[in-house]
Amino acid sequence: MKPKVLLDKVSLWSATAVVSVALMLSIAPTNVKAELKVPTEITELGKDTYKKYCSPCHGEEGGGNGPLARSMLPKPRDFTRGAYKFRTTPSGSLPTDEDIYRTISFGVPNSTMIPWDILTEEQRLSVIPVLKSFSEAFEFRKPDPPVEVGLRVRPTEKCIAQGKKIYEEKLECWKCHGIEGRGDGPSAAEQEDDFGFPIKPFDFTTGKFKGGNSPQDVYLRFTTGLNGTPMPSFAKELTDEERWCLTYYVMSLIKPEDDNHK
Amino acid sequence: MNYAKLNLMKQLFLLSIVAGFFGWNFIAPTDVLAEKGYTEIEVADGGTVIGNVKYMSGSEAPGLNLYRDWELSDASKTSSEKLIVSKINNGLKNAIVSLTDISRGKKKVTSVIHPLIDQQNNIFIPRVLAILEGTTVDFLNGDEVMHNVHTRSLKNQPFNLGTTYKQRISKKFDYPEIIQLTCDLHKNTNAWIVVLAHPYFDMTDRNGYFEICDIPPGTYKFRVWHEELGNLEKEVTVNPKEITTIEFEYSQN
Secondary structure, three states, rough: HHHHHHHHHHHHHHHHHHHHHHHHHHHOOOOOOOOOOOOOOOOHHHHHHHHHHHHHOOOOOOOOOOOOHOOOOOOOOOHHHOOOOOOOOOOOOOOOHHHHHHHHOOOOOOOOOOOOOOOOHHHHHHHHHHHHHHHHHHHOOOOOOOOOOOOOOOOOHHHHHHHHHHHHHHHOHHHHHOOOOOOOOOOOOOEOOOOHHHHOOOHHHHOOOOOOOOOOHHHHHHHHOOOOOOOEEEOOOOOOOHHHHHOOOOOOOOOOOOHHHH | OHHHHOOOOOOOOHHHHHHHHHHHHHHOOOHHHHOOOOOOOOOOOOEEEEEEEEOOOOOOOOOOOOOHHOOOOOOOOOOOOOOOOOOOEEOOOOOOOEEEEEEEEEOOOOOOOOEEEEEOEEEEEEOOOEEEEOOOEEEEEEEOOOEEEEEEEOOOOHHHEOOOOOEEEEEEOOOOEEEEEOOOOOOOOEEEEEEEEOEEEEEEEOOEEEEEEEOOOEEEEEEEEOOOEEEEEEEEOOOOOOEEEEEEEOOOO
């Protein structure tokens, strides 16, 4: 082999390597967030923030029974059982710190939990150890690793039709959420949460998903279930593609605002 | 005393109040379960306790419908299985007898074959299951409709899983606790799993009989748990290589 050809080969290979590395970096998920520094111990700041902003509804001892809680439905979360609705971890598991932080920061639409982005990041983070201290569960168990969210498929018509089939036949979501997704299925009226309060199945037509509006959020809700509520996890029932299809079907049930109030 | 400790105490206090309020449905009472710490020893001259759990009711026992099987089977109809009392000797089914204060005894052997709880015609079968800690239980949906299995345990990881026909899930229970299983789609049914810390327990059969063997000689507290009737307690002396007979009686009040 002549030296010049060898040189060409080397440069070709290195060029390929550089290009492939660049491709890899551009394809790789870019959701690397800034590290959240959650304090491990309860701080004075955390106690103050909880008392001032959280305890009026959630109660001084985290029992979900603050002075304002009586007039609210859905009720403020009772932290003593360690059951958090919006998680990335499997059914029944405790939430990760990021999950709690997400709910504090974004709030829960259709409820009295507002997005607490009026607080500084440090204040929001400092509350997390306070919330955890209310439940014994954090001493017995550790949060499971978050579930894997599969590669997203395209919301084709075929896929949405498949989602409809799952909604109506396979998982029978309509039994609670209703055939049109209005939360008025035959079993809807009798549902209650783990604390004995009545709970309404979600009305998809409002489009304000409690755990977030992105397809990934919707995907996570029925994959992980909502702890403390009758909403189960369907982790074992669906393949990855079926989950995306169900996600897109559920999102297709959203009705434009003015249609809602006819 | 630092803040964390104080806080823990406060929280335990609050938890006990909450437990009192919500009662059986939400937080299972832990006092039925044995104390912590159990040493495994060879039991050479163990005694046996056999006995009978009875429910004395003045009238016909509720929940025992003799005409049930004559009706057409209807998926929406479920039988009440809370209180099953034998007509012959008033024996109570599905009561769990256990020793509460045993600290050393025979080896814990968890079964390799997983106990199974099946959902058939919208009811859980069996209704009550007593297991040793560390046992894996399988849940099966035997119906052609959707079910879910929902637990509200605190120490063991709770779960709420939707299952379709023939779906089988396995869950391991690591801590002693009394756990209620419900299906949110079929409200009128539930099941109980009682997880115990040692192997000295038995569930009564349809005539209310139980047997616990290989107990090291000594005096122990025996406790019966039943989902509707609550607890009964009795102190029994177990002699080496002898059979002791005891009787528990729930009375109607």
